[in-house]
Amino acid sequence: MTDTPPPPSPAIRTLVIDTATAACSIALIEGGAILAAAHREVGRGHAEQLLPMIAELPDGGRAAHILVDVGPGSFTGLRVGIAAARGLALGWGADVHGYSSLSLIAAAAFAAGQVHDIAVMLEGGHGEVFMQAFAPGPMPLDALASRTPDAAIDALAGRHPVGNGVRWLQQVAPDLVGTPALPNAADALLLPIPLATLPPRPLYGRAPDAKLPGGKLPAAGTVA
Incomplete structure (x- = not known):
């Protein structure tokens, strides 16, 4: 497995993982259609919920390609999703790409x-x-x-x-009109290829509060 495999064919089965925000969201996509999906607003606790959710998908979510939300978002949530994507890709011999929340x-x-x-x-x-x-x-x-x-x-x-x-x-600004929304893994079908082929590494909007080993902080707006 490499960090920058070639873009997958739309016909290839793809597991989508999104834990960057308060939502824990997964989808299994093949041939331009959603085979199964789950979306829960959990706040925290992504690590406890993600793998059981994937296990409930057809074939345990096994796919030839994995697509994961790389941020920006929660430092811990991003790490949970990306670690799961990389681990499953290694076990399945799958490719893995990222996309921005x-x-x-x-x-x-x-x-x-x-x-x-x-x-x-x-x-x-x-x-x-x-x-x-x-x-x-x-x-x-x-x-x-x-x-x-x-x-x-x-x-x-x-x-x-x-x-x-x-x-x-x-x-x-109380009178401001907007549309609240969180990322939903099932919407990955809508992403153009250039936005769905990022390296599977965290994309930070600011330096995270949590420190990496050695006390280092990734720079804001970069992948670590």
């Missing part, structure tokens, strides 16, 4: 009827939100950033806000 939410929003540019935002640490703008496609319009609610409101530039970070902005 923000691009998945964007893809779902456009599929649900959004026709204009949007700003996707997820709750981050220390009262900030992870934020990135997208055009229909979805196509990223800027780089991932972690912003305070005030700075996020200034950066909206008229775009419709989508994601669970909307509620943090509404604490500052």
Whole structure:
């Protein structure tokens, strides 16, 4: 297994794992269709729930390709999902790729009827939100950033806000209209190939509070 295998054929069975946020979400996809899926808002405890959820899928979720949410999101949640994806890929001899939680939410929003540019935002640490703008496609319009609610409101530039970070902005601007959302693994079908072939390593919107061995902190906005 390598970190950058070639993109899989749509006909190949794919297991999708998403534990980057409060949701624990999985899907088994083949031939452009969802064979089975599960989505739970668990808050915490992804490590205890993820593998039993996968085991309940057809064939125990076994697939030739694994797709995992690499962030941004919860430091612990990201590690749980990516570790599971890498471990299963090693055991099954499968390929593994990653995707961004923000691009998945964007893809779902456009599929649900959004026709204009949007700003996707997820709750981050220390009262900030992870934020990135997208055009229909979805196509990223800027780089991932972690912003305070005030700075996020200034950066909206008229775009419709989508994601669970909307509620943090509404604490500052109560009249702000947005669409709350969390990543759902079943929406991975909507991702274009360039957004579904990231390396399976955490993508951080800011330096995490938890330290890696040796006391090192990954740089914000990079993969570790």
